[in-house]
Amino acid sequence: MRKQRKYLSEWTQALQPWIPGEQPRGRRYIKLNTNESPFSPAPGVITALQAEAAQLRLYPDPTCAALRKALAGLHGIAPEGIFVGNGANEALAFCFAAFFAGGAVRGADISYGFFATLAKLCGTAYHTVPVLEDFSIDPDSLCGGNFGVALANPNTPTSRALPRGGLRSIAESCAAQGKVLLVDEAYISFGGESALPLLETLDNVVIVRTFSKAYALAGLRVGYAMAHPALIEGLNKVRNSFNPHGVDRLAQAAALAAVYDTAYAERCVAAVCAARLRFASGLKAMGFTVLPSDANFVFARHPNHRGDALQSALRSKGILVRRFDEPRIVDWLRITIGNDEEMDKAIGALKTIVAPR
Numbered sequence: 001m002r003k004q005r006k007y008l009s010e011w012t013q014a015l016q017p018w019i020p021g022e023q024p025r026g027r028r029y030i031k032l033n034t035n036e037s038p039f040s041p042a043p044g045v046i047t048a049l050q051a052e053a054a055q056l057r058l059y060p061d062p063t064c065a066a067l068r069k070a071l072a073g074l075h076g077i078a079p080e081g082i083f084v085g086n087g088a089n090e091a092l093a094f095c096f097a098a099f100f101a102g103g104a105v106r107g108a109d110i111s112y113g114f115f116a117t118l119a120k121l122c123g124t125a126y127h128t129v130p131v132l133e134d135f136s137i138d139p140d141s142l143c144g145g146n147f148g149v150a151l152a153n154p155n156t157p158t159s160r161a162l163p164r165g166g167l168r169s170i171a172e173s174c175a176a177q178g179k180v181l182l183v184d185e186a187y188i189s190f191g192g193e194s195a196l197p198l199l200e201t202l203d204n205v206v207i208v209r210t211f212s213k214a215y216a217l218a219g220l221r222v223g224y225a226m227a228h229p230a231l232i233e234g235l236n237k238v239r240n241s242f243n244p245h246g247v248d249r250l251a252q253a254a255a256l257a258a259v260y261d262t263a264y265a266e267r268c269v270a271a272v273c274a275a276r277l278r279f280a281s282g283l284k285a286m287g288f289t290v291l292p293s294d295a296n297f298v299f300a301r302h303p304n305h306r307g308d309a310l311q312s313a314l315r316s317k318g319i320l321v322r323r324f325d326e327p328r329i330v331d332w333l334r335i336t337i338g339n340d341e342e343m344d345k346a347i348g349a350l351k352t353i354v355a356p357r
């Protein structure tokens with residue numbers, strides 16, 4: 001294997017890929033590690049997939065016109081302001097290529113790890129500013145200087161959201177330098193304030209959303225970006241240079257069906273938020289520190305237990321949670337909110353670990 005390394009381009013040898021949370025095979029775990037939905041997709045999604053399968057001999061619509069129109073209606077913006085990608089992650093990758101390649105971007109030290117990977121891929125200098133002691137972001141720390149800015153809001157793994165006023169200041173500061181503010185709103189259905197109203201007055205704000213979390217479609221791979229049409233043109237240019245056929249037929253049809261049943265997604269989100277409240281109080285009753293969460297997960301630590309010990313004790317009880325090795329957060333666990341039964345089991349397991357008697 002080592003010998004064959006020479007066949008890889010220098011560019012590839014230098015890449016630093018991001019590693020997503022584990023998808024276990026074999027043993028069945030309660031998966032609270034990758035922020036998937038505990039619910040099935042909307043019933044209409046299954047019907048739409050069956051109908052669309054008959055059309056698979058034909059290439060998909062590379063512009064995703066029907067889906068973009070539906071999303072435009074949902075968000076009250078023009079379809080020209082929407083780009084659809086194979087997951088939010090692809091949309092983010094194309095954003096880095098279109099707006100940040102060869103330049104410089106600022107982000108938070110505790111944030112979505114994929115940003116650093118994309119910066120490396122695109123030859124972008126990635127500078128981070130520390131989040132505050134309570135893991136919130138000080139917008140002033142991201143203002144000034146000749147940088148683009150990339151944020152997840154609500155942020156992961158902290159679950160904390162930056163209010164819209166802060167986002168506006170950052171966006172205005174970027175605009176003054178001719179730079180883009182990229183806001184990854186993967187978790188916005190679960191809390192926080194969307195940057196969407198900023199699009200009315202600012203032409204340098206790009207918002208990325210996903211069907212993976214609130215719509216329970218992580219296996220489908222659909223996400224989208226919203227911005228001024230001129231910026232969306234840039235994303236199309238990048239897309240047409242990588243994968244001109246864009247998003248496959250099944251994905252477009254299923255995502256469209258999901259948008260047609262937003263009421264279903266809203267019920268799922270409401271159930272997750274109710275379970276989040278219950279789970280967070282259960283954790284606090286056991287002595288955990290739990291950050292206020294605007295996402296479909298909580299970020300928590302126990303004063304008397306190391307993070308890696310808690311994570312592996314949970315694993316041995318059949319429950320997967322996520323932990324990150326950055327020094328500021330090694331002892332914190334990011335725990336996805338599943339259904340009531342899963343969260344009861346998580347509380348039960350944690351009780352035997354932190355308060356055995």
Ligand SMILES: *Cc1c(COP(=O)(O)O)cnc(C)c1O
Nearest residue numbers: 087088089112152186210212223
């Ligand atoms: C889950 C997640 C994504 C990934 O979305 P996909 O549509 O599944 O690619 C992007 N950004 C953040 C912050 C996420 O948590």
